[in-house]
Amino acid sequence: MAVRTPSAETKDSTGEALVRHHAYILTGPAMTQRTSVAIISGAGGQDGSYLAEWLLAHDYHVVALVRHTPAHYERLNHLRGKFDIRQVNLRDSGATEEILRRIAADEFYNLAARASSATLFDEPAEMGMENGVMVAQLLETLRRTSPQTRFCQAGSSEMFGNTTVSPQDETTAFRPRNPYGAAKIFAHIAVQTYRQRHHMFACNAILYNHESPRRSPEMVTRKVAIAAARAYRNLPVALTLGDLEARRDWGYAGDYVRALWLMLQQPAADDYVIATGILHSVRELCEVAFEHVDLDYRPFLRLDPSLTRAPESIPLVGNSDKARALLGWEPEVTFSEMIRNMVDAEVAAIDRNAGE
Ligand SMILES: Nc1nc2c(ncn2[C@@H]2O[C@H](COP(=O)(O)OP(=O)(O)O[C@H]3O[C@H](CO)[C@@H](O)[C@H](O)[C@@H]3O)[C@@H](O)[C@H]2O)c(=O)[nH]1
The missing domain is CATH 3.40.50.720 (NAD(P)-binding Rossmann-like Domain)
Structure with a gap:
């Protein structure tokens, strides 16, 4: 000490x-x-x-x-x-x-x-x-x-x-x-x-x-968590992403x-x-988030190349x-646990707002 x-x-x-x-x-x-x-x-x-x-x-x-x-x-x-x-x-x-x-x-x-x-x-x-x-x-x-x-x-x-x-x-x-x-x-x-x-x-x-x-909503993990929660609650979903193959730690x-x-x-x-x-890809991120609410992300996805950044040659x-x-x-918290928690938090926020 x-x-x-x-x-x-x-x-x-x-x-x-x-x-x-x-x-x-x-x-x-x-x-x-x-x-x-x-x-x-x-x-x-x-x-x-x-x-x-x-x-x-x-x-x-x-x-x-x-x-x-x-x-x-x-x-x-x-x-x-x-x-x-x-x-x-x-x-x-x-x-x-x-x-x-x-x-x-x-x-x-x-x-x-x-x-x-x-x-x-x-x-x-x-x-x-x-x-x-x-x-x-x-x-x-x-x-x-x-x-x-x-x-x-x-x-x-x-x-x-x-x-x-x-x-x-x-x-x-x-x-x-x-x-x-x-x-x-x-x-x-x-x-x-x-x-x-x-x-x-x-x-x-x-x-x-x-x-x-608590991540800002424009960051990709939060974007996907919000979309999965909205899809789960049958709300309009805009899952517009730049690149599914981008990988991050x-x-x-x-x-x-x-x-x-x-x-x-x-x-x-x-x-x-x-x-x-x-490393996990944005594709895996979408899969984990949407599977958590028993949905397939693909029907909700739109790709927008303007959101794509040149990938790193080495991740x-x-x-x-x-x-x-x-x-x-x-x-202590794994990738899947974290993404599932993020989706749960978005579902809870939607329900809270609906109840207000
Ligand atoms: N935001 C965003 N990112 C996308 C999208 N589609 C693919 N990506 C990819 O998803 C990855 C993560 O993007 P972000 O969540 O926006 O974070 P970041 O650009 O990696 O930056 C964050 O992490 C850095 C640490 O390495 C921080 O330094 C930085 O401030 C920020 O927090 C990047 O490879 C990005 O190109 C999209 O539609 N939106």
């Missing part, structure tokens, strides 16, 4: 105590547990909501940083009142610095990013700023205000892009094929720089696709946020690939042996 130095109570501008922390401190033979404080940026997304749940279940004081008005974030609704939520644009370094200085968190998880597959190629300059340069800015602010804070950066398998190696691991060369992947690599290198040159506890998670009922988001947390509990900071190591599939060995991490 890591032993961390306690720090002082922090106060807001009114002088009111905000949070008391720190982690686990040894007091003689007995171990006293104090509340750890974690900041999650980009907390309103799929991963932020699962990570907030995980941290709250582990008695953390959670501070969620969101970009828009807090009420906007439905995925956090069930947790309201259990954590602090602050609206801040991380590109505003002054505002970010004030928050970081005041909170002096034990852990910081950076999940803030542009993440839609529709925008992987769009607005390269903005993409570079938000998914790349902003992370370096954040690390620099942390270095000046709260260098003891442990930092975790959510990277992506898109960094491997047009790889020539399969499966990919932490030693595989990056070959990004879009500005999204390139920006994430900039962030990845920034994390390594602050770890090596400034001795900060900063980790990179190279996350392969991870899904859940799909894991469950709840499992992946557990890996992020585990990284920050280690004696030393490092980088880890987080993946299942198993993106991760080797997470390092995370399994050093973090003791294993994915």
